Amino acid sequence: MYLKAYEPELFEQVENLEILESDYKFTKSPVENIKSANQDSDRHPTLVMNNESCIAFFTLHEGNGPKPFTDNPKAIFFRSFSVDQRYRGQGIGKRTLEILPAYIKQHYPCINEITLAVNTDNEKAINLYEQAGYRHTHESELIGRPVYVMSLKI
Secondary structure (H helix, E strand, O other), X not given: OEEEEOOHHHHHHHHOOOOOHHHXXXXXXXXXXXXXXXXXXXXXXXXXXXXOEEEEEEEEEOOOOOOOOOOOOOEEXXXXXXXXXXXXXXXXXXXXXXXXXXXXXXXXXXXXXXXXXXXXXXXXXXXXXXXXXXXXXXXXXXXXXXXXXXXXXX
């Protein structure tokens, strides 16, 4: 398993991800994230690949992305993490979070913190992030919903 920056020729793979409808309560779709990235060069859609197949997706957001959640100008915002439902329960989320810091260090060497916002009612995700070493820093809102802001120093 490895992480790969989105490229337009991978759109069909992203479009074919099977994301549970209930996940859209917590996150925007991968396709919506790509559209947002086309309008904002600080957004970097990223694919989780396994044997050349996309099995999960997230966006790394520099610049204004982390600003509502941290004062650290060297933070990057991890957003819209979605795992294809066909690969759930196989440790994809855990493994992604394990390899993410090295990926960021390689591709964004000035970054020293990963920040994320997780809905307060998304207990499964909260537990996943805590197990990966993310620490609750404060509470906030994202798109009108209460969230816990969590961060990991890298």
